[in-house]
């Protein structure tokens with residue numbers, strides 16, 4: 649796998665201004681934290697993203713498993729984003745719910761069944777339910793069984809997606825790849841070269857979509873991936889974005 653760095657950016661110089669940039673948040677833009685609510689947004693990062701968006705005619709979107717509300721807590725301003733793995737989608741401030749309505753009764757059932765699972769944190773999102781177990785990884789198997797049982801009981805089709813110390817039930821048919829493709833169907837994203845950077849298993853759908861469309865897919869970390877490029881850490885991602893911002897802005 650090729651590592652993307654300043655040299656690779658340099659060889660693609662003619663392409664920069666034609667890129668559409670899609671960025672995962674946790675583990676990609678931001679360093680991972682023990683729980684999602686204690687991540688830190690480095691000083692200057694929101695301004696960097698805004699600068700890149702300005703240089704790319706607005707073609708920058710955040711693609712996250714977080715809800716839009718949670719994304720806005722980190723990056724205020726109502727930026728273009730796909731939340732809850734693509735079940736929530738926002739362009740120019742207009743929000744669409746892509747997935748089926750979440751069955752609230754299922755959340756209540758899970759809460760009742762999970763009382764004995766010490767260390768489990770349930771995160772209720774508009775269109776999904778996440779089971780975080782970073783505080784007690786030994787319950788992984790029990791949590792997985794509980795989530796699969798809930799999926800079987802659900803009145804709408806759900807799928808189980810796995811991440812780092814988290815399982816999540818999301819409406820079937822929802823993934824980051826379809827969210828990216830939805831952006832690419834409209835201005836200013838349409839016709840641009842899509843670039844997607846992500847770190848987790850749920851980002852693989854995005855990588856495959858990007859590869860199919862001839863874009864640039866980059867994985868953050870060291871595991872096996874369908875992404876074609878690699879960055880070592882969120883810090884490397886941030887440095888790469890800084891270089892990209894400077895290079896696009898430099899006179900040619």
Ligand SMILES: [Mg+2]
Nearest residue numbers: 672674675848
């Ligand atoms: Mg991530």
